[in-house]
Amino acid sequence: MVGAGTFGQRFYHYLIQQGNQVTTLSRTAKSWSKDHLKYDLLSEKALPRGLSQYEKIYFILAPYERDKTAYQNIYIDSITNFFSHNLLPKNARCVFLSATSVFGKDQLGIIDENTAPIPDNYRGKILLDAENNIRKLTNNVSVVRASGLYSTKRARLIESLLKKENLNNPKWLNLIHENDLCQWLDLATNKEWNLSIASDGNSFKRKHLFVSDGKGLDPLFRRFNSIYLEEMKFHYPSLKDWLNCQ
Numbered sequence: 001m002v003g004a005g006t007f008g009q010r011f012y013h014y015l016i017q018q019g020n021q022v023t024t025l026s027r028t029a030k031s032w033s034k035d036h037l038k039y040d041l042l043s044e045k046a047l048p049r050g051l052s053q054y055e056k057i058y059f060i061l062a063p064y065e066r067d068k069t070a071y072q073n074i075y076i077d078s079i080t081n082f083f084s085h086n087l088l089p090k091n092a093r094c095v096f097l098s099a100t101s102v103f104g105k106d107q108l109g110i111i112d113e114n115t116a117p118i119p120d121n122y123r124g125k126i127l128l129d130a131e132n133n134i135r136k137l138t139n140n141v142s143v144v145r146a147s148g149l150y151s152t153k154r155a156r157l158i159e160s161l162l163k164k165e166n167l168n169n170p171k172w173l174n175l176i177h178e179n180d181l182c183q184w185l186d187l188a189t190n191k192e193w194n195l196s197i198a199s200d201g202n203s204f205k206r207k208h209l210f211v212s213d214g215k216g217l218d219p220l221f222r223r224f225n226s227i228y229l230e231e232m233k234f235h236y237p238s239l240k241d242w243l244n245c246q
Contacts, residue, residue, distance in 0.1 A: 001015070001022055001023070001025065001058045001060055002025045002041070002057065002058065002059045002060065002061065002082065003025075003026060003058075003059060003061040003062065004024040004025070004026040004033065004036070005026075005060070005061075006062075006153065007060060007062075007149065007178060007181070008024070008026075008060040008062075009030070010151075010153075010178050010182060011058070011181075011185065012024055012032070012033060014179070014182035015182075015186075018186065022035065023036070023037060023054070024036045024037070025037040025039055025041075025047075026039070027039065027040040027041065037049070041074070041078030041081055041082055042073060042077060042078055042081060044081075046085045047085055051088055051089075051092075052088075052089050053089075054089070055091065055092055056094075056095065056189055057088065057092055057094045057095070058094075058095045058097070058185065058189075059079060059094065059095065059096045059097060060097050061074050061075060062074070063075070068122045068126070071123060071126040075126055075129075075130035076126065076130050079096075079133065079134055079137070080137065083137040083138070091140070092140065093140055093141070093142065093189055094134065094138050094140060094141040094142070095141070095142045095143075095185060095188065096130070096134050096141060096142070097146060097185065098127050098130065098131050098143055098144065098145045098146070099123075099127055099145055100145050100146065100147045100148075100174065100197060100224055101119070101121075101123050101124040101127060102117040102119050102124045102127050102128045102131070102145060103115070103117050103119070104117075104118045104119055104120035104121075105120060106118075106120065107222070108222045109221060109222065109223075110223050111197070111222065111223065111224050112197060112225050112226060112227050113228075141194070142189055142192060142193055142196070143195050143196075144185055144188050144193075144197075144198050145195070145196070145197045146176060146181055146198040146199070147174040147175055147198065147199035147200075148173065148174060149176060149178050149181060150175050150176075150178070150239060150242070151178040151179070152246075161209065166206050167207050167210065168207065169205065169206050171205065171220070172204065172205055172218070172223070173203065174199045174203045174224045175199070175239055176198055176199050177236040177242055179235045179236070180198075180234050180235055180236060181198050184196070184198040187231065188228075193228060196226055196228050197226040198226070199224035199225075199226065200234055200236070200237055200238055200239075201223065201224070201225050201226070201229045202237060202238035202239075202240075203221070203222060203224070204238070204239070204240075205218075208240075209240060209243070
């Protein structure tokens with residue numbers, strides 16, 4: 001697993017619980033990983049050991065800063081370097097975790113894997129470039145575009161969603177629980193989905209957490225609705241279901 005940040009740690013433990021042997025790789029030490037390679041993906045040096053024994057390579061990356069240079073470095077340059085330094089086995093399945101930010105804010109209505117992305121900021125543009133880049137580096141890849149993530153570890157997001165002063169924010173939100181994203185990545189890998197959108201399919205506005213009203217009449221309506229949605233068995237089908245369990 002290349003990248004071992006907050007979500008990477010959760011996904012690592014998910015894979016371990018599924019009975020997998022997992023090696024993590026990042027530029028800093030990770031005490032929670034039983035087999036970790038400390039390695040800077042932007043380094044010109046080769047990896048300390050080969051990767052010929054691995055069947056799956058997950059790229060679970062996050063930029064070290066929220067600027068254009070950092071996005072370019074981590075999502076494109078580092079992956080290009082990774083492939084240039086290593087000969088992966090031909091049957092290794094690569095999985096790249098992207099995001100629904102490849103879709104511009106003016107892309108409304110129902111969005112699925114057949115919707116062409118039109119990014120409207122550098123983050124979305126670089127992620128889309130990164131998707132295309134990894135497809136050039138290997139023809140055995142699954143790209144997973146994740147919507148917003150939530151869990152108990154993302155307290156600031158939950159607090160913001162539940163603030164009554166934000167109740168009338170018109171923006172439609174699309175989320176997926178971190179545990180369900182772990183399951184989605186696993187399924188996308190095993191079923192070799194070339195492209196999928198990981199979202200629970202229950203878009204909402206903040207006020208829907210408190211009251212119900214007609215959702216389909218809003219001109220700003222926006223829902224990420226994967227063609228693979230019915231193949232998922234969600235732990236939490238929606239944020240509201242998760243809140244009810246807390």
